[in-house]
Amino acid sequence: MAKSKKLKEYDPYSLGNAITKGDIWTKLSMVIMGAGLAAHKQVVKGIIVLAIEVAYIYFMVTAGVGAIGMLPSLGTMEQQKVWNEAKQIYEYTAGDNSLLILLYGIAAIFVTVAFIILWVLQMKQSYKCQVMLQNGHKVPGFGKDLKNLFDGNIHITLMSLPMLGILCFNILPLVFMISMAFTTYSKEGDHLVLFDWNGLENFGRVLNLNGNIGRQFWGVLAWTIIWAIFATALNYILGMVLGLIINRKDTKGKSFWRFCFVLSIAVPQFVSLLIMRTMLDRDGAVNAILMNLGWIHEPLPFLTNAMWARVTVIVINLWVGIPYTLLQVTGILQNIPADLYEAAKVDGANAWVIFWKITLPYMLFVTTPYLITSFTGNINNFNVIYLLTGGAPTYVGDTAGQTDILISWLYKLTIEQQYYNIGAVIGIFTFIILAIVALVTYRNTGSYKNEEAFM
Amino acid sequence: MEKANVNKKPFRKVFGNLLVHVLLAVLAFIWVLPIAWIFITSFRGEKGNYITSFFPKSYTLDNYVKLFTDRSILNFPQMFLNTLIIAIFTCLISTFFVLSVAYCLSRLRFRLRRAYMNMAMILGLFPGFMSMVAVYYILKSIGLSEGPMIRVALVLVYSACSGLGFQIAKGFFDTIPKSIDEAAKIDGATQWVTFTKIIMPLSKPIVVYTILTSFIGPWVDFIFAKVLCRTNAQYYTVAIGLWSMLQKEYIQQWYNCFAAGAVVVSVPIAIIFLFLQRYYVDGMGGAVKG
Numbered sequence: 187m188a189k190s191k192k193l194k195e196y197d198p199y200s201l202g203n204a205i206t207k208g209d210i211w212t213k214l215s216m217v218i219m220g221a222g223l224a225a226h227k228q229v230v231k232g233i234i235v236l237a238i239e240v241a242y243i244y245f246m247v248t249a250g251v252g253a254i255g256m257l258p259s260l261g262t263m264e265q266q267k268v269w270n271e272a273k274q275i276y277e278y279t280a281g282d283n284s285l286l287i288l289l290y291g292i293a294a295i296f297v298t299v300a301f302i303i304l305w306v307l308q309m310k311q312s313y314k315c316q317v318m319l320q321n322g323h324k325v326p327g328f329g330k331d332l333k334n335l336f337d338g339n340i341h342i343t344l345m346s347l348p349m350l351g352i353l354c355f356n357i358l359p360l361v362f363m364i365s366m367a368f369t370t371y372s373k374e375g376d377h378l379v380l381f382d383w384n385g386l387e388n389f390g391r392v393l394n395l396n397g398n399i400g401r402q403f404w405g406v407l408a409w410t411i412i413w414a415i416f417a418t419a420l421n422y423i424l425g426m427v428l429g430l431i432i433n434r435k436d437t438k439g440k441s442f443w444r445f446c447f448v449l450s451i452a453v454p455q456f457v458s459l460l461i462m463r464t465m466l467d468r469d470g471a472v473n474a475i476l477m478n479l480g481w482i483h484e485p486l487p488f489l490t491n492a493m494w495a496r497v498t499v500i501v502i503n504l505w506v507g508i509p510y511t512l513l514q515v516t517g518i519l520q521n522i523p524a525d526l527y528e529a530a531k532v533d534g535a536n537a538w539v540i541f542w543k544i545t546l547p548y549m550l551f552v553t554t555p556y557l558i559t560s561f562t563g564n565i566n567n568f569n570v571i572y573l574l575t576g577g578a579p580t581y582v583g584d585t586a587g588q589t590d591i592l593i594s595w596l597y598k599l600t601i602e603q604q605y606y607n608i609g610a611v612i613g614i615f616t617f618i619i620l621a622i623v624a625l626v627t628y629r630n631t632g633s634y635k636n637e638e639a640f641m
Numbered sequence: 642m643e644k645a646n647v648n649k650k651p652f653r654k655v656f657g658n659l660l661v662h663v664l665l666a667v668l669a670f671i672w673v674l675p676i677a678w679i680f681i682t683s684f685r686g687e688k689g690n691y692i693t694s695f696f697p698k699s700y701t702l703d704n705y706v707k708l709f710t711d712r713s714i715l716n717f718p719q720m721f722l723n724t725l726i727i728a729i730f731t732c733l734i735s736t737f738f739v740l741s742v743a744y745c746l747s748r749l750r751f752r753l754r755r756a757y758m759n760m761a762m763i764l765g766l767f768p769g770f771m772s773m774v775a776v777y778y779i780l781k782s783i784g785l786s787e788g789p790m791i792r793v794a795l796v797l798v799y800s801a802c803s804g805l806g807f808q809i810a811k812g813f814f815d816t817i818p819k820s821i822d823e824a825a826k827i828d829g830a831t832q833w834v835t836f837t838k839i840i841m842p843l844s845k846p847i848v849v850y851t852i853l854t855s856f857i858g859p860w861v862d863f864i865f866a867k868v869l870c871r872t873n874a875q876y877y878t879v880a881i882g883l884w885s886m887l888q889k890e891y892i893q894q895w896y897n898c899f900a901a902g903a904v905v906v907s908v909p910i911a912i913i914f915l916f917l918q919r920y921y922v923d924g925m926g927g928a929v930k931g
Contacts, residue, residue, distance in 0.1 A: 289778055336833035341751045344741035344836075348804025349757075351738065355801035356764055359772030359779060366775075431665065436658050446669035448918065452911035453676055454861040456880055457903040460887055461679050464896070471678070475695060505672065513918070566768055568864070593768050600774050601868060613771035620766040 201306055204313035212312045219305060222312025226319055230328035235308050242301050250294040257291035260284040260369070260382055284381045285371065292362050296353070367610035378604065388611045399608060402586040402595075407615075409496070410591040414564040417503045422557060424504060425511025426519075426549060430541070432512070433519050444516070447509045455506065459573040462502055463489070489575050492588035499589055503570050507560070514556055515549065522548050558627045562620050568593045592616045679907075682900035689893045704901040715895065717902060719875060720882040727795050727878065728859040734800035735855035740848065743810035744836055748822060761805045770864055777868060791869055791876040798865050799858050813847040814840070853913050860906060879906055 204212055211225035219239040224232030261282025270277045315325045326334075335343045367388055371381040394400035432443050450458065465471045466488040473485040488498045522545065530540050550557070571577065571594045577587030585603055586595045592612055600609035678695075686699030708717050746754060776798060780786050785794040817840060825835045841848065859866075863880040870876050877885075883902050886895035 285778060286782065289775075289782060333831075337831040340832040340836065341745040341749050341754075343833075344745050345757075345804070348738040348742050351797075351801035352764070352804050354779070355776060355797065356772065356805070359775035360764070360767060362775040362779075363772045428668070431661055434661065436654070437661060437665070443665050443669060447672050448915070449676060449911070450672050452914035453903075453907045454880075454910055456861060456863045457679070457883065457907055458675055460884065460899075461675050461903070464887060464892075465675065465678065471695075478694070505675075509672070562766065568768075568770070573863075596768060596771060597864070606774060609774075610771075613768055616771070617767050621763075624762075624766060 199310050199314045199317070201309055204309045208309075208313045209316055212309070212316055215309055215312045219308050223308060223315065226312060226315035227325045228311075228315055228328065228331075231311075231331065235304070238301075238304060242297070245297065246294075249290070250297065253287070253290035253294040254298075256282075256287045258383075261287045261380060264380060281379065283379055284369075285379075288365060288369075289362055292365065293358065296358060363610050364614060366606050367614055369607055371606045372608065373604040381607075388607045392608060392611045392615070398583070402584055403612070403615075406586045406590055406592055406595050409589070410565060413496075413500065413567075413591055414561055416500050417507065417564040417567070418557065418561045420500070420504055421507035421511050421560065423546075425508040426515050426545070427541075428508060429512050429515040429519050430545065433516065444512065447512055450505065451509050451513070455569050456573055458506070459502075459569060462505075463574050466498065490579055492579055495575050495579065495589045499570060499574055502574060503564075503567070506570060510560075514553065518549065518552050519545075521552075554627065558624060562623060565591070565616065565620060565623075566593050567591070568597065572597065592619075679900045679903050682897060683904045685897050685900070689896055704897040705905075708898045708901045708905070711898075715882055715885060715891065716875070716877075717879070717882055717898075720877045720879045721905075723792065723876055724859055724878040724880075727792055727799070728856050730796045731799040731859050732852055732856040734796070735803035735858070736848070736851050738800065738803045739807055739810055739851050739855070740841075742804045743807040743814055744840065746807060747811045747814035748817075748819075748840070749832070761807070764805055770868075773865065773868055780869070786869070788873075789876075791873060794869050795859065795866060795878070798869065799862065800855070803855065810847050810851055813844060817843055850917055853917055857910055857913060860910060 205216070208215075208222070212222040215222035218236065220232035220235035222232075223229075223235060261284045263282045265281030266279045267276045268279055318325050368383055368385060369381050370377045370384050372378075391397055391399050392403045395404055428447070431437065432440055437443070463470075467473070468485045468487075468490065472488070473482075476482045477485070487494050489495050526544050526548075527540060530544055535543065571589060571591055575587065575589045577590035577594050577598060579589075580587035585598060585605070590598070593616060596609050596612045596616065599605045599612065681695075681697060683704055684700045684702070685697035685704070686701045687697065712718065745751070746758060777786065780794045780797070784790065785797070821839060821843070822835055825839050830839070859878060861880060862878075863884060866878045866881050867884075870878075870881060879902065883899055883906070885891060886899040886902065
């Protein structure tokens, strides 16, 4: 989580001041939380804070310390078969489950960090109340604090739950997943129950061009980048050309044409992609109809030959993507100053030159953020790849198919193949690539301030 | 010479116009074709996906009837109900989360505001389901991975992180003049009252937009549902159901039903989308113009 920038101005109620200048009650708060608050007329708050401290200590004693303590080893005990004399059967003793140890350990660390933040806050608050009392001010009561939650502090009320959701279902899992990249958690070598930390070994394996995983990684990475560039550029340019054609002065029925193209966005993507897949199948409708017409004698390998499949996914992605570009550019195209065009025409430029010298630069200038989002969106374009080809064709012995991009390979590695550690490394690399692309381009455009993340 | 030029111009223009319209017609045909195909297939009489002509030899409504009555193998009515329940709850939670967060980030200035927006941007760069395995184990460890609790788990997965998708709503709130808030404050309204009684009624379009988009989510998601439901067919959502109909073991019997199911799911979504298109363009456009 990003930390807020330290305020430059002097903060009279800092933690340092609270510890050095606080009275006995404030100092006591370092050990018994809430003592200072209770002593300085914020009794209810003090009791709540104290209750949280008790709960935290109880949690740490019963579970937390154990959970964090197990983190370095991630568990050592295997499940064992023990002969039970009395019942005359083998019984299984529960062994350590490294995954749960890791999860509980990380969760305990999260709880501890939250607790430390609370500790700092109550110290500051306690000192603040003390100073207010010393200066003869009135300390706001609990009722006032509650009221304030619906007024000045309404952002706390409104944002706590969403933040909690993000913390539990986004940040915690991400930290958990990132930490898997440094372990041996994988089907390989039977490390699905018990696994260990192994440092940067997985990163080495993924980057090593000579190894099996590394060879696949570089192949997939290259295809991912080619795919993203082609998919983005073609969608963008062709979508814009389509937009220009529809918006021409002499084109009749503008909204009808637009409707025809936009209709494809309205159909859920998984539906249209699954239809495409069955249509392009070896025995699918397209092949069957073409053969019936006598145009071809062998079924075309749309999704089974590596080269064909790659071209097919790019072409089908055009079908998916162009309407989005159309939707996006329609408004902007109408905003291009007309005098630019007239000046160009006077100078004798033809349509081709006008497009490359005026329309495209203008559009690039205005829609760079959209271009970036669609580039990152294409790198993460799981749906098109997975639903169309499933990464196929796949060579024997590989986990990645010829049309797999990083994200669909990641899905296969974790969900289907259970190479969790390698999957986590791939995820981190995907993030790094996206972060670099986003940072470089955001910094270079005027729209750095716009948080563009609609995908 | 001059005469020829005068005649040439309109001819070229007419010819070019014709060309453009023919081109548009061909392209529109390509774009509409798969959609028309699925629509026609849903009424197709002959079974299976091996088809030799574009138009069916016989038309029937049996595919729809079978879809909603044959509960033995793939229980589509149950899936439909599951998805509906999940979508309603997801919609309630997400709408509240998205609107709250967007309102705070747009109208209020508080510590950590900038930090929150940066965090959202960074988290947005991680592949969406990279953490899915981890989410699954978290849900498992709090006992939500078995039985009817799978529905709760799905609702949580769809709605918990919706606080990160505030951009379009925030863009909308940004356009409401700040003087309205100030006037309300002078009249003694608390922030809560300003939020619920003043800004919300002014923001009906974006409220509708948020409700509908979060309602659509569970209908079109396929990955999370597949991972969380695994083999528990009684908790499948329509997306997995439709996907299973195209698996090797079912495709011969279920291909036309898949088409019928796709139509049943797509038509409402398409209507909602066409209705929302205006807001979609506005939201994107506003942000791009900066």
